[in-house]
Amino acid sequence: NAGVTQTPKFRVLKTGQSMTLLCAQDMNHEYMYWYRQDPGMGLRLIHYSVGEGTTAKGEVPDGYNVSRLKKQNFLLGLESAAPSQTSVYFCASSFVGSGGQFFGPGTRLTVL
Amino acid sequence: SQQGEEDPQALSIQEGENATMNCSYKTSINNLQWYRQNSGRGLVHLILIRSNEREKHSGRLRVTLDTSKKSSSLLITASRAADTASYFCATDQISSGSARQLTFGSGTQLTVLP
Numbered sequence: 001n002a003g004v005t006q007t008p009k010f011r012v013l014k015t016g017q018s019m020t021l022l023c024a025q026d027m028n029h030e031y032m033y034w035y036r037q038d039p040g041m042g043l044r045l046i047h048y049s050v051g052e053g054t055t056a057k058g059e060v061p062d063g064y065n066v067s068r069l070k071k072q073n074f075l076l077g078l079e080s081a082a083p084s085q086t087s088v089y090f091c092a093s094s095f096v097g098s099g100g101q102f103f104g105p106g107t108r109l110t111v112l
Numbered sequence: 113s114q115q116g117e118e119d120p121q122a123l124s125i126q127e128g129e130n131a132t133m134n135c136s137y138k139t140s141i142n143n144l145q146w147y148r149q150n151s152g153r154g155l156v157h158l159i160l161i162r163s164n165e166r167e168k169h170s171g172r173l174r175v176t177l178d179t180s181k182k183s184s185s186l187l188i189t190a191s192r193a194a195d196t197a198s199y200f201c202a203t204d205q206i207s208s209g210s211a212r213q214l215t216f217g218s219g220t221q222l223t224v225l226p
Contacts, residue, residue, distance in 0.1 A: 004154075031212060042200055042216030043155070058213065090154055094212060100145055100157030101214065 002026055004104035006091050012110045013081045021076040021107050023091030031094045032074040033058075033101065034066060036087040043090060049074055081111045117217050118201055124223040131188040133220040135201030136181075142204040144177055144184050145214065149198045158186075158199075191224045198222070 007022045023032065030051050035043035045058030049068040063085060065077045074093075078085060088108050092101040119134045135144070143162045147155040161168045161177045161184065168175045174187040188195055198221050202214040 033213075035216075040218065042202075042218045043214075044216075045213055048213060059215075092155075099212075100147075100160055101155075102157070103147075103154035105154045106152075 004091055004093055004102050006089075006104040006107050008107060009105070010108050012112065013078075014112050015082060017081050018077070018079050019081065019109075020078075021089055021091075021109075023074045023076070023093075023104060024072055025074075025091075025093040025102070026072060027093060027102065028071070029093035029102070030071075030096045031101075032068065033092045033094075034064070034074065034076045035090045035092065036060065036085075037090060037106075038087050046076065046089075081109075083111050085109065086111045118199070118220040120220060121218070122221045122223070124225065125191055127191060127193055127224055127226050129191055131191050131195070131222055131224070133186045133199055133201075133222070135184045135186070135217055137184075137201075137203045137215075137217075138182065139203075140206045141179075142206055144175075145202045145204070146173075146175060146184075146186050147200045147202060147216075149200065149219070151197070155200065188222075191222075193224050193226045196222060196224045 004025045033048040034046040037043050044060050047066040049055050052071040055066045067075045088106050090106050091104040094101045145160045146158045149155045159170045161175050172189045177184045198219045200216050200219045202216045
């Protein structure tokens with residue numbers, strides 16, 4: 001049982017390049033989330049999904065897109081990376097209803 | 113905007129001492145959760161307290177919630193060097209509906225000195 005995994009762990013992009021971050025969970029969770037964490041700050045929600053085929057915007061969605069084609073996977077895309085998107089990205093998942101979220105190990109992204 | 117704000121931002125104590133961290137929030141909540149983050153790692157869920165609960169225990173952790181003051185505290189008793197980490201409170205706001213979005217505070221960095 002791997003829990004929540006994220007690919008890749010590190011990535012360096014040039015401004016304007018695109019990339020996709022992959023999140024996978026093997027706990028059959030309905031809800032999945034993408035956050036970013038910047039130095040000295042808590043996590044801010046980018047997008048989330050309450051089930052396969054659904055997505056919704058969080059607090060800071062601009063510049064990102066997401067897809068949830070399979071229940072176990074949640075993809076985060078950057079179409080045209082900007083230096084302001086340099087951050088650590090965390091994926092999380094949870095059961096339906098109240099309860100804690102399970103987090104992946106994070107992806108450290110640098111945009112030059 | 114940050115819903116939860118932790119206090120203090122940093123805390124340094126000796127091994128064996130107790131550590132208390134506080135969290136304040138602004139809007140009505142379904143529950144409040146505490147997470148731990150070790151350096152360079154993901155967050156780990158520690159404990160959840162519902163809006164109709166006032167106190168909850170889990171091992172060396174004790175969480176209190178005062179909804180009238182919109183505040184919570186996390187007490188770690190008999191601290192160990194392994195407790196060194198950042199601690200975040202997160203609120204599940206009533207306004208988020210069934211999506212169960214969490215809003216995180218900026219965290220307290222706890223250092224436990226051996």
